[in-house]
Amino acid sequence: TKTIRDALEEVIPAKQARLKQLKTEHGQTVIGDIKVEHVVGGMRGLKAMLWESSVLDPMEGIRFHGLSIPECQKVLPAAPGGKEIIAESMLWLLMTSKTPTEAETRQLSRELAERGELPEYVVQLIDSLPQSLHPMTQLGMGVAALNKESKFAAAYERGIKKTEYWTYTLEDSMNLLARLPALAARIYRNVYNPGKPIPGVNKDLDLVGNYVNMLGYGSNHDLTEYLRLYIALHGDHEGGNASAHTAHLVGSTLSDPYLAYSAALFALAGPLHGLANQEVLRWQLNMQKEIGDNVSHDDIKEFLWRTLQSGQVVPGYGHGVLRSPDPRFMALQKFCETRPELLKDPVIQLVKKTYDVAPGVLKEHGKTKNPYPNVDAASGCVLYHYGLTQFKYYTVIFGVSRALGCLTQLVWARALGLPIERPKSLSMDVIDTLVKSP
Ligand code: FCX
Numbered sequence: 001t002k003t004i005r006d007a008l009e010e011v012i013p014a015k016q017a018r019l020k021q022l023k024t025e026h027g028q029t030v031i032g033d034i035k036v037e038h039v040v041g042g043m044r045g046l047k048a049m050l051w052e053s054s055v056l057d058p059m060e061g062i063r064f065h066g067l068s069i070p071e072c073q074k075v076l077p078a079a080p081g082g083k084e085i086i087a088e089s090m091l092w093l094l095m096t097s098k099t100p101t102e103a104e105t106r107q108l109s110r111e112l113a114e115r116g117e118l119p120e121y122v123v124q125l126i127d128s129l130p131q132s133l134h135p136m137t138q139l140g141m142g143v144a145a146l147n148k149e150s151k152f153a154a155a156y157e158r159g160i161k162k163t164e165y166w167t168y169t170l171e172d173s174m175n176l177l178a179r180l181p182a183l184a185a186r187i188y189r190n191v192y193n194p195g196k197p198i199p200g201v202n203k204d205l206d207l208v209g210n211y212v213n214m215l216g217y218g219s220n221h222d223l224t225e226y227l228r229l230y231i232a233l234h235g236d237h238e239g240g241n242a243s244a245h246t247a248h249l250v251g252s253t254l255s256d257p258y259l260a261y262s263a264a265l266f267a268l269a270g271p272l273h274g275l276a277n278q279e280v281l282r283w284q285l286n287m288q289k290e291i292g293d294n295v296s297h298d299d300i301k302e303f304l305w306r307t308l309q310s311g312q313v314v315p316g317y318g319h320g321v322l323r324s325p326d327p328r329f330m331a332l333q334k335f336c337e338t339r340p341e342l343l344k345d346p347v348i349q350l351v352k353k354t355y356d357v358a359p360g361v362l363k364e365h366g367k368t369k370n371p372y373p374n375v376d377a378a379s380g381c382v383l384y385h386y387g388l389t390q391f392k393y394y395t396v397i398f399g400v401s402r403a404l405g406c407l408t409q410l411v412w413a414r415a416l417g418l419p420i421e422r423p424k425s426l427s428m429d430v431i432d433t434l435v436k437s438p
Helices: 004-026 036-040 069-075 087-096 102-114 120-127 135-149 151-158 162-192 207-215 221-233 242-251 257-268 276-291 297-309 327-337 346-365 376-385 391-415 428-436
Strands: 054-057 061-064
Touching: 004 087, 004 102, 004 162, 004 391, 036 428, 061 069, 061 087, 061 327, 069 327, 087 102, 087 207, 087 221, 087 391, 102 162, 102 207, 120 135, 120 162, 135 162, 135 257, 135 391, 151 162, 162 207, 162 257, 162 391, 207 221, 221 327, 221 376, 221 391, 242 257, 242 391, 257 391, 276 297, 276 346, 276 376, 276 391, 297 346, 327 346, 327 376, 346 376, 376 391
Parallel strands: none
Antiparallel strands: 054 061
C-alpha cells in the first residue's frame, strides 16, 4: 500500500511545473485591484496568497480540492465501524488532492499511531503548568516545545538542498499531527481530572479514536463519531483565516512546523476566531439561565438585541468571507437531526432556535455583512450533550483539527519553494500621497 509520502512524491512534480508556468506566463497579469479599504480593512477579499488544499466560496462555503462537504462525506473512508469522515482521509485528500482508498487510510492511521506518544520532556513541561492556565496557551506551549525534535531544523542546521525541504517538513508534520491527541488529552486530564490515568496510544485506532480514548470518552461511540466529523470539517478553511495565515507566514521564514503551528494556535485562541466556539456555549448557557428551558423565539430575539445593544458581537454568527449559512454548521446540525436523543437536548434546541431568529435580528441590526451562523455556532452544544462540558477546552479540539490544513500547506509551500512573506505596508502620509497621484 502506498504511503502518504509516496502519494505526494507522485503529485509534486506536476504542481511544481504548473507553478513555474504560471510565473513565467502570467507573472505580470493583473487579477485584482488594491484599494485603500484593503489597506485599512484587514485586507478583506484581497487576492494575495497561494493555497491549494481548499477554496472558500462566499455562497457555497468550503470545497476541499473541489469537493463539497457532502461530496467528501460520500467518498472519504470512515473508521472501521463508523460512518463519518476521519482526520486521516481528510489529511490524505488535502495533501495529495486524491481520495484515499480504505487501505491507504488504514495505513495512515497506523503510521500516525506509531508516532503518537509524547516525549517525556513535553509530558513534564505540561504537567508543570498551572491548572488555571488556559488550555489553548498550554497547547501552543506544548507544540512549540516539540520543536526540540524537529527533523527540519536539524537538517537545516546540517545543511540541506532546497529541494529536500519538503521531505523534512512532512516528517515533522506527521510527528506533530500524531502527537497532538496525546498532548491535547494530557492538557484536558491535568486541567479537569488531575491524576486520572491516561491510556496509551492504541495502534489499531484512528487518530480521533485515540484522542477520544485518551480524553476518557472512548466508550462513547456517538461522541467519537461526532469528533471525527468535527475534526475533519475544521481541518482547513482556505489560507487567509488568521490561524492558517499565521502558520503560513511563520513557516515562510523556514521556522520549523512546530513553531509555525504553535503561532497559528495563538491566532486561533482569539475570540473573533477559534475561541468563538467557547464563547458561543457560554452565551447560549447564559441565555438559558436567564430565560429558562422553555424559550420562545421572541425571548431569543430579545436576548439577541440585549447582546447587540451592550456592544458585544453575537458569537458564532458572521464571517470574513462567507455570505450564507456555513455548510460546516449545516453538517453538524445534520448529525443532530439523525439522533433523536440529541434533538431532545435543551441546549441543542436552543442553538437551533437561535438559528431560526438570529439572521433576521442581525439583518435588522444592519452591521454584519453576513448574518448567518458559522461553524462555531453549532460545534460546542453536541460536545456539551455528551458530557464534555468544559467549554474552555473546546478551542483545543479546533486546534487539533486545524493542523491538518496548516501542515499540509507548510509541506506544499516548501515543495513549491514559496518565498518568505513580505507585503508592503504604508503610512497614512504615503496613502495620502498615493491617493493624490495614484
Ligand atoms: N454580531 C454583532 N456584530 C457583528 C457580528 C456579529 N456576529 N459580526 C460582524 N459584526 C459587526 C462587526 O463587528 C463590524 O462592526 P464595526 O463596523 O462596528 O467594526 C461590522 O459588523 C462589519 O463586520 P463584517 O465585515 O461583517 O465582519 P468581519 O469580516 O469584520 O468579521 C467576524 C468577521 C467573524 C470576526 C465577525 O463576524 C464576528 O466578530 N463574529 C462573531 C465571532 C465569531 O463567531 N467568530 C468565529 C468566526 C469563524 F467561524 C472562525 O474563525 O472560527
